[in-house]
Amino acid sequence: MSDVAKLLVGSAVERMEDARFLSGSGNFADDLAVEGMLHAAILRSPIAHARIVAIDASAALAMPGIHAVITARDISDTIPIIPLRLAPLPEFEPFRQPVIASDKVRYVGEPIAVVIADSRALAEDALERIGIEFEALSAVTERGASETPLFDFAEDNVALRYDAGFGDADAAFASADYVRTERFSVQRHTALPMETRGLLAEWNSSAGRLVVTGATKVTFYNRRALAQMLGLREDDIDLIEIDVGGGFGVRGEFYPEDFLIPFAARKVARPVKWIEDRREHLMAINHSRDIACELSLACRSDGMMLGLRGQVFADMGAYIRTNGGVVPAKAAQFLPGPYRIPHVSVSVEAFMTSKTPVGTYRGPGRFEANFFRERLIDMAATDLGIDIAEFRRKNLITEQELPYPIDGLVPYEGPTSYDTGDYVEVFERALKEIGWHEKRHLQGKLVDGVRHGIGLGCFVESGGAGPKENAALTLEKDGSLTVAVGSSVLGQGLETVLGQIASDTLSIPFDRIRVLHGSTTLLDEGFGTYHSRAVVMGGSAVLDAAIRLREKILQQASNHLGRPNSELKIINANVVADNGASVSFAALAAGCELQADGTFSNEVRTYSYGTHAAHVTVDPRTGAVKVLDYIAVEDVGRAINPAIVHGQAIGAIVQGLGGVFLDHLIYDDQGQLLNASLADYLVPTASDFPVLRAVTLELRPSPSNPLGAKGAGEGGIVAVAAATANAVAAALAPLNVEIHHLPLTPPRLWRLIKNAHARAITAA
Amino acid sequence: MTSARPVHFTVNGAAATVTVEPRTTLADALRNELRLTGTHLGCEHGVCGACTVIVDGAAVRGCLVLAAQAEGREITTVEGLGSAAHLSALQLAFRKHHALQCGFCTAGILTTAHALLTEEPHADEDRIREVISGNLCRCTGYLPIIAAIMEARIAYRDVQCEAAQ
Ligand code: FES
Ligand code: FES
Numbered sequence: 001m002s003d004v005a006k007l008l009v010g011s012a013v014e015r016m017e018d019a020r021f022l023s024g025s026g027n028f029a030d031d032l033a034v035e036g037m038l039h040a041a042i043l044r045s046p047i048a049h050a051r052i053v054a055i056d057a058s059a060a061l062a063m064p065g066i067h068a069v070i071t072a073r074d075i076s077d078t079i080p081i082i083p084l085r086l087a088p089l090p091e092f093e094p095f096r097q098p099v100i101a102s103d104k105v106r107y108v109g110e111p112i113a114v115v116i117a118d119s120r121a122l123a124e125d126a127l128e129r130i131g132i133e134f135e136a137l138s139a140v141t142e143r144g145a146s147e148t149p150l151f152d153f154a155e156d157n158v159a160l161r162y163d164a165g166f167g168d169a170d171a172a173f174a175s176a177d178y179v180r181t182e183r184f185s186v187q188r189h190t191a192l193p194m195e196t197r198g199l200l201a202e203w204n205s206s207a208g209r210l211v212v213t214g215a216t217k218v219t220f221y222n223r224r225a226l227a228q229m230l231g232l233r234e235d236d237i238d239l240i241e242i243d244v245g246g247g248f249g250v251r252g253e254f255y256p257e258d259f260l261i262p263f264a265a266r267k268v269a270r271p272v273k274w275i276e277d278r279r280e281h282l283m284a285i286n287h288s289r290d291i292a293c294e295l296s297l298a299c300r301s302d303g304m305m306l307g308l309r310g311q312v313f314a315d316m317g318a319y320i321r322t323n324g325g326v327v328p329a330k331a332a333q334f335l336p337g338p339y340r341i342p343h344v345s346v347s348v349e350a351f352m353t354s355k356t357p358v359g360t361y362r363g364p365g366r367f368e369a370n371f372f373r374e375r376l377i378d379m380a381a382t383d384l385g386i387d388i389a390e391f392r393r394k395n396l397i398t399e400q401e402l403p404y405p406i407d408g409l410v411p412y413e414g415p416t417s418y419d420t421g422d423y424v425e426v427f428e429r430a431l432k433e434i435g436w437h438e439k440r441h442l443q444g445k446l447v448d449g450v451r452h453g454i455g456l457g458c459f460v461e462s463g464g465a466g467p468k469e470n471a472a473l474t475l476e477k478d479g480s481l482t483v484a485v486g487s488s489v490l491g492q493g494l495e496t497v498l499g500q501i502a503s504d505t506l507s508i509p510f511d512r513i514r515v516l517h518g519s520t521t522l523l524d525e526g527f528g529t530y531h532s533r534a535v536v537m538g539g540s541a542v543l544d545a546a547i548r549l550r551e552k553i554l555q556q557a558s559n560h561l562g563r564p565n566s567e568l569k570i571i572n573a574n575v576v577a578d579n580g581a582s583v584s585f586a587a588l589a590a591g592c593e594l595q596a597d598g599t600f601s602n603e604v605r606t607y608s609y610g611t612h613a614a615h616v617t618v619d620p621r622t623g624a625v626k627v628l629d630y631i632a633v634e635d636v637g638r639a640i641n642p643a644i645v646h647g648q649a650i651g652a653i654v655q656g657l658g659g660v661f662l663d664h665l666i667y668d669d670q671g672q673l674l675n676a677s678l679a680d681y682l683v684p685t686a687s688d689f690p691v692l693r694a695v696t697l698e699l700r701p702s703p704s705n706p707l708g709a710k711g712a713g714e715g716g717i718v719a720v721a722a723a724t725a726n727a728v729a730a731a732l733a734p735l736n737v738e739i740h741h742l743p744l745t746p747p748r749l750w751r752l753i754k755n756a757h758a759r760a761i762t763a764a
Numbered sequence: 765m766t767s768a769r770p771v772h773f774t775v776n777g778a779a780a781t782v783t784v785e786p787r788t789t790l791a792d793a794l795r796n797e798l799r800l801t802g803t804h805l806g807c808e809h810g811v812c813g814a815c816t817v818i819v820d821g822a823a824v825r826g827c828l829v830l831a832a833q834a835e836g837r838e839i840t841t842v843e844g845l846g847s848a849a850h851l852s853a854l855q856l857a858f859r860k861h862h863a864l865q866c867g868f869c870t871a872g873i874l875t876t877a878h879a880l881l882t883e884e885p886h887a888d889e890d891r892i893r894e895v896i897s898g899n900l901c902r903c904t905g906y907l908p909i910i911a912a913i914m915e916a917r918i919a920y921r922d923v924q925c926e927a928a929q
Contacts, residue, residue, distance in 0.1 A: 021867025024802015024842035245868030491866020654905035
């Protein structure tokens, strides 16, 4: 890298995006206003499963200020179907979601009609005047609960089943000293970004061009999908990314509205804005988790793990959306975790219900898998009379065993291996941080009316999905730098991180760098932000472009100064020769175009890893849990901005604690979502979890990319249920309570305590 | 529409008039009529706090107040706390502590904190947590937000001293 006083990569620089957010000058979707703009509101099914007999929009259309009511009939005879972006398995194809319901509705919240009006309020008024005649069908809300197939072509409601694994699990179980099988589950919940979704679509009929603003995550992919649905060329569409109020996996996938709003704009030939309200957000955006698992562990009597068998059951909701079966596939893949388990067999069953479709939410499948496995480990260790820390220490994969192949757990993915790390050292660090040796005597103890428990959870976490990412760097005439990248920014501070990488490589002051991201106008091709890939892939692409631009700058300076490259140095946006002559970047850029493209291709996944530990108290009289201390230790390979990584970790822990105690999308047996408001769908607040700590380590950089980064957005959440539920279980162990199911609400814990007490009395 | 009526109030020190329907909320009037889009809407039903603005010194939810109720009032929005070039002590503390990620909840948290510290510059951590627990943030986990507000208290004490002198 260049001569600069202080390298920015690795330092906790303040974020370049903050001044605009702090002063209220950010630019979010609902902030957009253009000449002639109309507003959309969407009529959503109030019934979980029904045939649509008739739709009467005449009263709505007659209202003042209403420009159009669009239903399936207005779109075409064949309604576009949303494609599978990830893991496009043929089994899922028939279950994909049409962009609007035509003959049948399959979940509460499914779009039936779109109203376009002068204002959002008028559009909402008109929704109430659309008459729909339904013929109600019975809702399916549980696995195997009903014989009614939700899809006419299918015999039952199972979309996919597969088996996978490595080794010989049957033999391992047959020869084991000890076997235990338990059933666990994680409740349906969702990411809940604070900004709901929103889009502005502008159709230019004379040019035949469409611009959609408010897109994010995978804009290039979504453009391709939209072009096919609208019968346009990709080049005739631009998807523009502006400020985004949180993504966490759910935002930016291709949803019905990503077709409906552009379609409406083209139809009415006016710009159309749609802003999702919170109620529809909770019934329309991807739900997630909702996995049950039957897990069996086979061990030797000394605690060495021999085999693992897991059956994963996933409630996919009413349709298979863009993420396909990623959630259950990852729940199955991450069942073995960071442990040496020679024989593993997993199976996945993805079934359909009359609920909102599911997709990925931060740490998809991992949050669940780690909870299932780490709970069973505590049960097994207790049965075998082995200390829970010692049990884990014994079975963690050692550094000498890495790279450690975990092939064959996902049938449609190629071979993959845990790359680098020292799992044991990070585990010991977490024990030290939580004070395991000093506090373990507290396990289950009743002190001042509450019971103490300490829980542990270990994980590995994949990041850096391929295939590649692109970046383009331009030295502007004023000597400032513009960085354009195909990665998306969803509020995670990526602009700052990419700016740091470019600043160091080119020796340009950080405040002279502007980062443009996500939009399809910036590059020919981009791949977006998911699977903790933005820094690994986008960061490496920016680094590549910066190195190329540096060469061009030096070449240009060499011509200008008449000195060979070997005598030139870059110092603070100037090129200085050994003889003292110098030329500024601005002067060089004034003379010629200085631009460089960079790319980074890589199919190898990174594996971060770590351990979480929680110290809780449970009040046995009420079931209320208090988190006294929480520590997450993760090796991220390389932290470009430690403050941003730390912020990711703390934010993720709190989201995870929400998933353990609060977040829960509750359906009744009619398929009605009972808590579609923030008054009823609970998430953590500032007073819920005041003591949390995260330690970010840079022990073993990833060999897969020049930055050595492993992705850091998800390690903070993936082991939260594991560690916290283990802590609650440890606190309640003397009362003979076991924890199998989330969320750990006070009523649920209270009932478990009461039932255990009743059992004890009956037994006595 | 036909029933639209003018409402007069002061926003960030300047007189403003909006002509709105009776059902228009204060948040919508600020955002759509005055284009003060720094105030955000996260739920429109009074829970998330993203829409918080200061009305006559008190933090209120802009989505629960009608614009008509603001007649004659003095309103401060996030835009009135400081500009991108001249951030206030509170805003600088937020930047220093990485107390924001996506920035969507930030305006409501800044206005809530500003109203609190103006009244109670000695608020302790528990009090700050209690007040901020009315604002949802899905990114930060709140820790850096509390740290930033704690640090900013000193600036509000100075203001009180000056006022006293
Ligand atoms: S938008 Fe007003 S409280 Fe959420
Ligand atoms: S910073 Fe994103 S919601 Fe608070």
